[in-house]
Amino acid sequence: MSEDHPSVLRVQSALSDAGLNVTITHLSETARSAQDAANALGIEVGQVASSIVFKLPDGSPLLVITSGRHRVNTELVATNLGVTKLHRADADYVKSVSGFSIGGVSPLAWIQPATVLIDISLNDYSILWAAAGHPHAVYPTTYEELVRVTGARPMIVEE
Numbered sequence: 001m002s003e004d005h006p007s008v009l010r011v012q013s014a015l016s017d018a019g020l021n022v023t024i025t026h027l028s029e030t031a032r033s034a035q036d037a038a039n040a041l042g043i044e045v046g047q048v049a050s051s052i053v054f055k056l057p058d059g060s061p062l063l064v065i066t067s068g069r070h071r072v073n074t075e076l077v078a079t080n081l082g083v084t085k086l087h088r089a090d091a092d093y094v095k096s097v098s099g100f101s102i103g104g105v106s107p108l109a110w111i112q113p114a115t116v117l118i119d120i121s122l123n124d125y126s127i128l129w130a131a132a133g134h135p136h137a138v139y140p141t142t143y144e145e146l147v148r149v150t151g152a153r154p155m156i157v158e159e
Contacts, residue, residue, distance in 0.1 A: 003026055011133040046122075048068030050066050062077075076156070107146060117153050
């Protein structure tokens with residue numbers, strides 16, 4: 001199961017290093033999508049802090065932590081970042097920069113530095129749930145904690 005998965009252990013270690021006493025929740029159902037996670041946890045889909053990875057024009061990674069109720073408006077985000085466009089990231093790229101497989105990408109404990117943005121609408125919820133390195137592992141957090149531990153820049157990421 002996901003409890004002993006190296007990626008989950010890496011996330012647990014990063015949470016502890018950030019001074020957070022958080023218990024990772026291991027789901028019997030997959031949390032590969034925001035809706036899957038919301039269904040498994042019995043929460044609103046907007047409370048799911050989805051980690052969406054893009055490639056910037058210079059090839060470096062961009063992590064957008066967005067509410068599960070939104071799709072990232074790539075043109076809006078590119079304009080706000082002052083770049084021509086955001087490039088889609090395939091599974092190999094995501095794994096190479098984050099160390100996580102798609103469906104379990106955590107917003108922290110990445111193996112390579114990334115530009116990190118956070119959807120300001122996540123601040124609408126007192127408790128958020130984020131992936132913990134595996135499609136069956138999630139953890140509770142808050143908007144303020146995510147900003148602090150990831151260094152994310154708050155931004156409107158959808159229209």
